[in-house]
Amino acid sequence: MNVPVIFLSIFQTLSSTLTIIEVIIAIGFLIFIHELGHFLLAKLTGVRVEIFSLGFGPRLFGIKKGETEYRASLIPLGGYVKMAGENPGEQTGQPYEFTSKPVGIRALIVVAGVVAHAIGAVLPVRAALERRLGRELDALAAGCTAALAAGGHPGKSVNFRNFFVNLRKLSQDIRHPSAQHLLN
Helix, strand or coil: CCHHHHHHHHHHHHHHHHHHHHHHHHHHHHHHHHHHHHHHHHHHCCCCEEEEEEEEEEEEEEEEECCEEEEEEEEEEEEEEEECCCCCCCCCCCCCCHHHCCHHHHHHHHHHHHHHHHHHHHHHHHHHHHHHHCCCCHHHHCCCHHHHHCCCCCCCCCCHHHHHHHHHHHHHHHHCHHHHHHHC
């Protein structure tokens, strides 16, 4: 075998390996954003999160902080958020359990993963456009479901600097006892 051919073969193998690793990292990032959406909304609405895992299968490593164990698991092509009382037979009727929350709250937690993807897609594009154009582009948020939930309405420009403040206020309003009848 010719020496350059050996190097070419090694380079091609290494290139394929790097591509696979890059794909796993990209998928891992998307999974992280998705699971983060579920996690944050569960926490904001008072649902206890027992495990936040990137990956499936056996636990590789992790740390427990408060009531939540944050872990990385063996198979990197997935992830999950384990909430208290979400599985049949685990319910004890505690107010912090997923199934103890009104249907509207549970639906918001379930949809939060997809909303996180939408926000995760808008924010980097917006940041790049702001840097490139040197001005704010608040119109990107007009009509967005997440913006509507944060106090906007179609045709109104929503400033993303205030978006998370509004989202936090919304979660507090939802948890208020006077609003519970709206979500049942």
